[in-house]
Amino acid sequence: MSNGDDENAEDADASEETTALDADTLESRLDDVESAIEAAETEADLDDAEADLDSVEADVEAADLPEPEEEDEESREEQLTSRIEELRGALEEARGPYAEDVQDILDEAATKLRETRWTEDGEPDAATAAETFLDAAGEELDADFSAASDELEDLAAALEDVGETIVEGGSAVEGGLDPDEDAETIDALLEAAEELETGLEDAEEWSDLTVVEQLRAEGFYDRMNSENRKDYPPELTVIRVAESENDPERIVQALEKFESDFMQENCIDALRRLGSEEAFDIMHERAQKRNRPEIEVLGKIGDERAVDTLVEYVDSGNPPLQKVTLRALGEIGSEDATQAVANALADEQSVVRSQAARALGLIGDTRAIDPLSDVLGDESEENEVRASAAWALVQIGTELALEAAAEYDDDRAYTVQVEAEKARDASAA
Known part of the structure; x- marks a missing residue:
């Protein structure tokens, strides 16, 4: 149970809250914030104004403001919210400048000096822009920020040194520059840093x-x-x-x-x-996109570093790609590819099987003698593939390989006979 005094106190609180959240009152409070921003002389003053603005924004969100009478009319809440955003912009513009703003520009400039490929004319222009800033900073802070040399790396390091000094402090600036006490100095350095930025943008880069x-x-x-x-x-x-x-x-x-x-x-x-080794890197990079002309070049170069990439295409199911890959692997001649190439002897396409056999002959791995002999002895295999297997055995050239091929000197296929006779002649030599 409450007495009359309690009820009167509650009514008074409610009345005060209603007054605080009244649209006109909120507008008046925003007027006060605007005046505070305009009159602010220190960062602390701006912090206070920002705190007041946050308070008004919270009250606007909590207020039960009337809706507009017309549908296309802007509500009081929308009007107040729009003004709050404008005041936040004004607050941001009133802050600073800060030493950190200068440091950010200098760090970016240092990175640009180091990483940009400059033209013959652009490099001295970039160096001049950096030296001009260092001279200006030295004059403004009564210090020497000269670079160790006129090399871009040394100039970049000197720019970073200025940025670190004005933010963290050093012999030239004790404790770093304060946005209130050193506003004019920071302004001057910021202007010089922006001129540096422009100078580097104007200096001719290789990409220009x-x-x-x-x-x-x-x-x-x-x-x-x-x-x-x-x-x-x-x-x-x-x-x-x-x-x-x-x-x-x-x-x-x-x-x-x-x-x-x-x-x-x-x-x-x-x-x-x-077929030069100097082309390997770019050919290998492009070959990873399954580009057939580049794979051909890799075969002519003959570098074994390409094998791991190429063996993945042997069973791709793409006959034109398989053929050029098998040929390239044969030309490279690495025995690391033998098993993958031998597996292609069972491919569905005869052109692939034929090229696989020839690749095995070029590689010359004696482990291929048995699978090649099997292909040669398969009466159901196409003559083109069998002739390639006979040719490969002759290329391997060991006694066992030549004997396996020589057995077919009376074969039904003339192309197989030709290779068998070569094998017999080589064995007799």
Whole structure:
């Protein structure tokens, strides 16, 4: 049971809460926050204004404000919420600047100096932009932030040193720069840092050049002259000159830069003819996408590092891919591929079985003699496949392999007879 005083107190509290959550009162409180932001002189002042703004926002969310009379009319809650967002923007603009803002720009600039590939003209421009900032920072803080040298790595380290000094403190700045006490200094450094940022953006990067400009700068066209320039486009002349001079690196360079099918095909054809080790990395990378021309080149290169990749395609069920892969594995000649290639002797497609047999002959692993002999002796097998098996046995060339092939010198298939006679002649020699 309550007395009258208690009821009066509850009514008073309810009345005060209603007043606090009244739309006009909330609007007035936002006016006070706006005035506080405009009058703020320190970060602490802004913190207080932000706390008041948070309080008003919470009350707006809790208030039971009237709905608008018209459907397309903005409600008081929406009006108040919109103004709160505007005041938060004003609050953010009023804060700072902070030393951390400067440090962020300097860290990004240091990373750009280190990781960007600059052109011959761009590198000195980038260095000048960094040196200009370091001079400005030294003058503003009455300190020496000179880099150890004019190398980009040393300039990047010097920029990071300035950023660390103004945030964490050092001999030039005790305890770091304070956003209230050192606002003018931070402003000046921020302006200089933004000029540094602009200077680096304006400095010419390698990626700013066209492909032709990049290649010209790298000397790609140096071997081309009026006497050997017979092809169009001129880049084709460069490829042919490079091939004639056994210069696979220049061809790989073109392969990486020119995307047209025409140039790609000519570059790969040249690399196939050269079979140079220098082309292995890019051919191996592309071969992992099951590109048949690149797999052919890997066969010509003959590097055993490709075997693990290629053996996975032997049972792919794609005859054109299987054929080129088996041929490449045979040319590479690694016995690590013997089992996978021998398994292909049972493939559904005769062209694959035939190529598998020939690949085993090129590899020369004596473990293949028995499966090849089985294929040769299989009367139901197609003659093309049996002839390939006989050829492979001759290529392996051991006494056992030659004996297995020589037995078929009167075979029904002329192509098998030819290989059997070669085996008999080799055995007699």
